[in-house]
Amino acid sequence: MRNKHNYNRRSRKRKQKRGKKKSRFFPLLILVGFLVFNHYANPQWRSPLEDKLTYENIISFINSFNFRITSLKSLTQEFITEFNEPIVIGDINTLDKTKFSDIDNKALAIQYSGNSASELANMLSQYATTDVEKARIIYSWITHNIAYDVVALNTFMNYNIYPDVTVKSVLDNRQTICSGYANLYQQLAQNMGLKSVIVIGYAKGVDYAVGNDNNVNHAWNGVQIDGKWYILDPTWGAGIINNDRFEKGFNDFYFATAPQNFIYTHFPENNKWQLLNTPYTRNNFDNLPTVSHHFFSNNFELVTHKNKNIIADNVVNITLKAPQNIVAITSLQSNDQEIEGQHTFIQRQGELINIKASFPERKNYQLKIFGSTPNQENNYPFILGYDINVNRQTNQEFPFTFSHFSEHNGYLESPVQKQLNPQQNNYFKLRIDNAIDVKVFDKSSNNWTTLTRYGNLFTGNVEVSRGEVIVYARFPGDRNFWGLLRYNH
Known part of the structure; x- marks a missing residue:
């Protein structure tokens, strides 16, 4: 969402701005009241309006005047729009990760039922002394103890009503959405003597539409460790949304993630928080293939087809690189329906994985690639996806x-x-x-x-x-x- 506020203003000016919002909202209330009154006072109006004067449509009507009940940006506490110190990019390979497992176990054992960031920070500080230990224990405690609020997300997406994401509310309810996670990380980091920022931007999650740059849709954090900056996402580190339900699951990948990997899914509004020497443009970001963290944790690399959109006039040949113990499988779909027949074929040459795909009709397809080391459960997570527009059917099938x-x-x-x-x-x-x-x-x-x-x-x-x-x-x-x-x- 666009920045409508200057967060360095004094509280008096903020009160004045809130007063202006009320004055803008008052005529809208009169208009809505007029419509409701006429709905009941004039029976001839009821037929066309009886199914339309619902709560949902009133909210939609108000939003059509570009009125925002509130926004991700305006409710992200301590949002830092400018950071004037030089940003030194950290190297994740230099971090001492030997104590991460021990730190994670200690974070998991800490029981805190209050709602004070300073109290919680004091408890966490007993088990972390170095910058990296502090940054890690905050990430680990939050991701193990705070659930994602799917109901609040749906309410915001459907009615534009943003939840209370203050630190007190997050700790009281033990659930929140992305800006609540980012707020809590920010406050704990500051209380433990770490420099930290809240980063807002675009993330390729459940509510991301390519090319829709009207509103930012996600918040995450940057943290300084030993004078160098790293990026992390406690929201994505806490679990996933599956079938409109939150599934808790600690994910180490989103702590101090390599910036060249993080950019595939997170695009900050301020380019400097990409932490890349050569920043990506929004168009670059939108055109990257859809990847999951399993792509990087299994050491996959793109050799060909580095954009997610493919125009096909014949059989498509995609080449990836991965360790030789990695197995890859594919699914060719159209409108979320599996295409019948053997229309994909995977084989190896050393560390190179070659994927062939053919197409029985001229239409749009989704090629999904899964992979990991072989396992008894035959459970292979999603790693990579492409959108393929077929101009000419090939209809070749491959052996099983x-x-x-x-x-x-x-x-x-x-x-x-x-x-x-x-x-x-x-x-x-x-x-x-x-x-x-x-x-x-x-x-x-x-x-x-x-x-x-x-x-x-x-x-x-x-x-x-x-x-x-x-x-x-x-x-x-x-x-x-x-x-x-x-x-x-």
Whole structure:
């Protein structure tokens, strides 16, 4: 939201401004009262108005006059619009993180039921002496003890009524929205002798619309540690919103986040709080792909397609970089509906992950990429997303890949289409780490064809009939053959 206030004004001037707001609001009350009176005094008006004079529409009517009941910026306490000292950007790799786990446990054990920032700061100070310990214990206590108020968020988004985000209210209720988190962090930091700022701007969360720069939608913090500045977001560190409900979950990623990673999701109104030597523009920020913190915690990197919007005239080939123990999977969707068929294909070359995507129709798609190290639950978090506008349908489908293909860094050179040529030779060429034997099984004819091995490369011509064809591999110390790829006609 645009800055409508100068926060260095004296309280007398603030009172005068509040008086002006009341005088602006009084004519609106008269107008609304007039509409309500006529609704009941004139029956002929009731038919067109009986479903319209609701509380929601009155609020909407008032807002149409650009009247703000209150705003994120105006209710963010101690908001610092200017910081005149030179800003020295900190290096997160130099922070002593060895005591973070111990600090987090101590923060979790601190029980405080009051509503005073100074009292709470005194309690936290008993367990933190250095700047980094103080900054960390404040972050940890807030994220473990303050829940996100989804009801208040919805009320604000629907009716423009902002909740009480003062420190006293936050500590009384133990729930708030972003500016309440930022206020509390700011007050605790100041009481513990740390320099801190509240940063407001745009965050790619539930209420962010690309290109809509009318109102800022988020608040977070900067904190000075040993003379250098770092950024953090206690709101996002406390948990997530899922199906309109807050799910508590401590997230370490948003404490002293690397600025080059933070910019993918947070764009400050004041560019200097990007803490980047070369700041991004708003347009740069809007065009970045949608990423989650798992993208960075799993050490993914973008190699190609560094903007989120892709215009496709053919098969799209996206390349990422990630450690070789990372598994990636994809989902191609349109209007939140999964596209049926094998329209994505993932394979590896060393640390490079290549993702192919084809499209059955000319329309808009969303390509979502998930990834992490293999786990027994087969739970792979979202890491990256693209919006794809398709000008020409390709309608190519790819073979189905089994888990052993990705787990052993499989890379298929041919054939890459799901449909094989029946009653003629099809040339197979693939790499698969650690395999000692690769065979192609034609299910219809019950024929097995062994491919020729050259190290981890396997090749050969295979004549197939119509039906299902599966590529299997055998690995050292295991007599079983495991599926790699499946083709269908």
